[in-house]
Amino acid sequence: MSGAPEPGGAAGGADATEPADGIRVPAASAARSETVAAAVAQAARTRRYGSWYVAEHRFRVMRSYAQTVLFTAIGNPIVYLYAMGVGLATLVDGNLGADAVNGVSYLAFLAPALLASSAISVASEEFTYPIMLGFKWNPVFFGMNASSIQPRQIINGIVISVAARMLLTCAIYYAFMLLFGAVPGPLGFVAVFVALLTGLAFGAVLMGYTATLTNDTGQLAMVQRFVILPMTLFSGTFFPLDVLPGYLQWIGWISPLWHGTELSRVFAYGMAEPIWLSLVHVVYLVVLLAAGWIWARRLTLRRLNI
Amino acid sequence: MPAPVIATQNLVKSYAVTGSKAARGSTDFVAVDGISFEVAAGESFGLLGPNGAGKSTTMRMIGAVSTRTSGELSVLGLDPNRYGPEIRSQLGVVPQENNLDTELKVRENLLVYGRYFGLPRAQVARRADELLEFAQLEDKANAKVDDLSGGMKRRLTIARALINEPRMMLLDEPTTGLDPQARHILWDRLFRLKEQGTTLLVTTHYMDEAEQLCDRLVVVDKGRIMAEGSPADLIRRYSxxxxxxxxxxxxxxxxxxxxxxxxxxxxxxxxxxxxxxxxxxxxxxxxxxxxxxxxxxxxxxxxxxxxxxxxxxxxxxxx
Missing domain, CATH: 3.30.70 (Alpha-Beta Plaits)
Structure with missing residues (x-):
């Protein structure tokens, strides 16, 4: 995904005497082939590891707001698990019985959904403004592109760095879920990786969309309000999708959060679900991730090659 | 004459005109319209022309970040269409608009950039300190980029461009927007590079800058070369x-x-x-x-x- 040489890549010892694609290559000399050999040697590492170098850059930037990263990663699970999973749960379980939703407590039902939502919220931060920034507000992508880095490696590096932050956030969330006694099943930890996949799948598409914006005239705020918020409410997060009227259930079916949440529940407390449906969840999320990723890479190539 | 480090022949870059209905069906906008020149290793070569002459576009094609529409281009003996990362590994690019990372500190900007060339961390750190000294920014190593003056930002951008010890520097309007004193400091730094044998390719719309920095230059207007020669030569011929x-x-x-x-x-x-x-x-x-x-x-x-x-x-x- 990162370092594959371009077609006819130079890694195999390109040489000035070897005419490339009809271009007139000036007569070979010892000095010249030395120049070419040096260029090939110096670019080889970047061709291979360029995506990681971009991720390294992003980690350094994240360090400047590390406090926010940690504060939200620790604060969110405490606030949400307590308010919803404990406070609201008392009401729900009190009225409907301790096994009213999916045959488990409301806290156990809710926690995997909150975990997946936390990945979505990281995605909604990291795949939006940093992209606008890199293309426009502080055009660091152009700076990267002037080095040996290639446009697709910029996108790869961002995905790598966000995945790392997301994994940290979800792992902390999961630790609090355990503390709150919200995970009955032994395979609950798998939900962390499901949440990661969910966040990245949604995030990749969001990144692609953001890369289409040449100007932020409020589109990103609209996404927050009219995409992310409704998605959080109608993805079987706080109540099962089937309690919604039929004409609203489609929101869940297209929502990566619903697919992620349902899959998480299978692992967290063994929610009964046909195996084919679980597979659909995985495939849907993987397809979104791949499509968004490729889309963003193409747009980046187009925007940087001007 | 040794083999040229840059060779262009009938280089063309055109853009499809999009966005407005009126433009539909109209011809492409031609930014660079058949430019041919060669630059020798160690030479200081200038593209002189007004804003919009196609200088920056030419520079981007040579910098292997913009695909040419037609014509031939060889940089360091390689075709940018295929060997972008290889060519860029040998270049130091100072773009017209600074694109330093304002979320990082001054020295950090050099550190992350050095890594983009696959250089080991220790080497990048050593080089960053040398370059901060070269750019007279030692005191600002831990400052925020936004707190630097225009001239300092420019010097930092030049320092960043030097992190990979490039064979060739591409300088797009290096001193535009700077006060006279800052310009002279910058010219002095560029002179030192020239003395060390670095090839310089400079675009400018300032004639004094062209006279200061360029051994040889082309006068560009509307995407075409109007004349070519050394500054003295051109003056003798046309004035x-x-x-x-x-x-x-x-x-x-x-x-x-x-x-x-x-x-x-x-x-x-x-x-x-x-x-x-x-x-x-x-x-x-x-x-x-x-x-x-x-x-x-x-x-x-x-x-x-x-x-x-x-x-x-x-x-x-x-x-």
Whole structure:
């Protein structure tokens, strides 16, 4: 995904005497082939590891707001698990019985959904403004592109760095879920990786969309309000999708959060679900991730090659 | 002459015109319209022309970040279409607009950039400290980029471009927007690089910058090369030794111009002043007095690239 040489890549010892694609290559000399050999040697590492170098850059930037990263990663699970999973749960379980939703407590039902939502919220931060920034507000992508880095490696590096932050956030969330006694099943930890996949799948598409914006005239705020918020409410997060009227259930079916949440529940407390449906969840999320990723890479190539 | 490090032949870059209905069906916008030149290793080569002449576009194609529409281009013996990362590994690029990372500190900008060339961390750190000294920014290592002055940001951008010890520097309008003192500091740094044998490719619309920095240059206008040579050579070919600049006040300029049309080798009438090209400006001034013309102000100076450009295009470099 990162370092594959371009077609006819130079890694195999390109040489000035070897005419490339009809271009007139000036007569070979010892000095010249030395120049070419040096260029090939110096670019080889970047061709291979360029995506990681971009991720390294992003980690350094994240360090400047590390406090926010940690504060939200620790604060969110405490606030949400307590308010919803404990406070609201008392009401729900009190009225409907301790096994009213999916045959488990409301806290156990809710926690995997909150975990997946936390990945979505990281995605909604990291795949939006940093992209606008890199293309426009502080055009660091152009700076990267002037080095040996290639446009697709910029996108790869961002995905790598966000995945790392997301994994940290979800792992902390999961630790609090355990503390709150919200995970009955032994395979609950798998939900962390499901949440990661969910966040990245949604995030990749969001990144692609953001890369289409040449100007932020409020589109990103609209996404927050009219995409992310409704998605959080109608993805079987706080109540099962089937309690919604039929004409609203489609929101869940297209929502990566619903697919992620349902899959998480299978692992967290063994929610009964046909195996084919679980597979659909995985495939849907993987397809979104791949499509968004490729889309963003193409747009980046187009925007940087001007 | 050794093999050129840059060779272009009929280089063209055009953009599809999009966005407006009126533009539909119209032809492409041609930014670079068949440019050919060669640059030798160690040479300091300039692209001189007004804004919008196609200088930056040419620079981006040479910098292997913009795909040419047609023509031939070889940089360090390689085709940018196929060997982008290889070519860029040997370049130091100073873009027209700074794109330093303002979320990082000064020294960190150098550290992350060095890694983009696959250099080991220890080597990058050592080099970053040397370059901060070179750019006279040692005291600012831990400052925020936004707290730097314009000249300092520019020097940091040059330091960043040097992190990979490039064979060739691409400098796009390196001193535009800087005050005179900051420009001279920058020119001094670039001179040092030149002395060390780094090839410099500079675009500018300042003739003094071109005269300071370039061994040889091309005058570019509307995507085409108008002339090529060393600054002195171009002045000799397209201008006289001296120029007499006279002002008679905006109302009288045109009228006086007719009376002195035959003065010197050539007369150029600008909205605010008249330029008389001659071997001796003083002599032309005396001739004017002799026919009873007394300008409000007069100035005799040596010809510059500005005059060359005016001669070639009928326009000023800075409009």
């Amino acid at each position: 006289s030794r001296e120029v007499l600049e006279v002002r008679f006040g905006s109302t009288q300029n045109a009228e006086v111009a007719e009376r002195i049309a035959a003065f010197g080798e050539r007369v150029e009438v600008l909205p605010d002043r008249i330029l008389v090209y001659s071997d001796s400006g003083e002599r032309e001034l005396e001739r004017m007095s002799a026919v009873g013309l007394h300008p409000i102000t007069s100035l005799v100076r040596r010809s510059s690239l500005e005059d060359v450009f005016l001669r070639l295009t009928g326009r000023n470099l800075i409009e």
